[in-house]
Amino acid sequence: MSFSVSVRQFEAPLPVEMGQTILEAALARDLPYPHGCRSGNCGACKSELISGEVEMSPYSDFALTEAEKNNGLILACRAVPWSDCEVKFLEADETVAHPLRHMQCRVVDLAAMTHDIRRICLEVKSGGPYTFSAGQYASLEFPGLPARDYSMANRPGETTLEFHIRLLPGGAVTPFVSQTLKVGDRVKVIGPYGTSYLREKHSGPIIALAGGSGLAPIKSIVDQALDIGCKQPIHLYLGVRDERDLYLEDYFRERAAAHPNLSFTPVLSEPSSATARRTGFLADIVRQDFDGVDGAKAYLAGPPVMVETAVSALEALGIRKQDCHADAFYTEADKARLSQKVPT
Numbered sequence: 001m002s003f004s005v006s007v008r009q010f011e012a013p014l015p016v017e018m019g020q021t022i023l024e025a026a027l028a029r030d031l032p033y034p035h036g037c038r039s040g041n042c043g044a045c046k047s048e049l050i051s052g053e054v055e056m057s058p059y060s061d062f063a064l065t066e067a068e069k070n071n072g073l074i075l076a077c078r079a080v081p082w083s084d085c086e087v088k089f090l091e092a093d094e095t096v097a098h099p100l101r102h103m104q105c106r107v108v109d110l111a112a113m114t115h116d117i118r119r120i121c122l123e124v125k126s127g128g129p130y131t132f133s134a135g136q137y138a139s140l141e142f143p144g145l146p147a148r149d150y151s152m153a154n155r156p157g158e159t160t161l162e163f164h165i166r167l168l169p170g171g172a173v174t175p176f177v178s179q180t181l182k183v184g185d186r187v188k189v190i191g192p193y194g195t196s197y198l199r200e201k202h203s204g205p206i207i208a209l210a211g212g213s214g215l216a217p218i219k220s221i222v223d224q225a226l227d228i229g230c231k232q233p234i235h236l237y238l239g240v241r242d243e244r245d246l247y248l249e250d251y252f253r254e255r256a257a258a259h260p261n262l263s264f265t266p267v268l269s270e271p272s273s274a275t276a277r278r279t280g281f282l283a284d285i286v287r288q289d290f291d292g293v294d295g296a297k298a299y300l301a302g303p304p305v306m307v308e309t310a311v312s313a314l315e316a317l318g319i320r321k322q323d324c325h326a327d328a329f330y331t332e333a334d335k336a337r338l339s340q341k342v343p344t
């Protein structure tokens with residue numbers, strides 16, 4: 001049995017099977033329903049329920065507040081219809097629509113960026129051409145392993161795709177990437193996904209906050225902004241625990257030297273020895289460095305706690321939540337933990 005969901009932005013009604021979410025049904029048909037985490041944590045699939053009934057599985061307050069829920073908003077990735085429905089997803093400013101590609105790629109380069117971050121570079125062998133917006137991500141599937149989401153670190157239009165993979169203790173993909181993967185191996189890539197992409201028409205200041213391997217999408221965003229000639233101030237911060245977790249420092253120092261509108265600040269949250277660097281959490285740094293940010297947009301990527309605390313700090317400065325484009329990296333363990341939460 002299925003229900004018919006009429007999505008205002010799509011021509012034909014969407015059949016949704018019993019127990020399936022609206023987002024799952026849309027993605028199964030390769031429809032461009034906006035989304036990010038697919039697990040009720042980012043808010044990118046926020047939609048208006050115009051008519052009908054849905055049941056929502058657990059989600060974070062960050063993704064959908066009580067007030068939004070009371071105003072008839074739902075998360076398509078959590079919403080299972082219990083009747084025929086009509087919905088409308090919230091439109092992003094500067095909407096972009098890239099075709100979803102299912103590609104076979106080949107590893108052309110592998111490098112250790114830190115003790116626990118690997119860079120892998122891929123060449124598209126079939127299924128392209130691949131277009132995306134800076135800041136988006138793709139699903140990567142190594143042979144015999146579950147698919148995982150990683151952001152593109154390269155700029156749109158470049159022929160080699162670059163990903164930064166954080167090696168997680170106990171992760172299913174970690175042993176393979178760290179010990180077995182080699183140049184020449186095949187990888188299945190599906191994408192692009194995500195709504196935390198660079199708004200290229202925005203001319204106000206940019207605050208770009210990266211935590212750890214969250215630098216991947218932020219690198220793509222900053223590089224794209226510079227290379228299309230954005231002249232507004234771009235404040236880039238990279239937050240990591242300790243000295244050994246920093247990477248691409250020389251790269252961004254060189255970019256900042258060549259582009260006076262870019263500032264780059266590494267920040268250590270748990271330095272193991274005395275340091276001349278900035279220290280603390282990115283949320284604290286934002287409070288220290290800004291007192292007004294008229295017309296700014298923020299791009300954030302990293303661990304959920306970093307993203308959520310930094311967004312709160314930015315909102316306190318007067319940046320609207322819709323101008324904070326955030327990509328929180330939830331591990332499979334995070335997702336499992338969050339799915340145990342009591343529904344709000």
Ligand code: FES
Pocket residue numbers: 034035036037038039040041042043044045046063075076077078
């Ligand atoms: S995709 Fe639905 S909340 Fe992230």
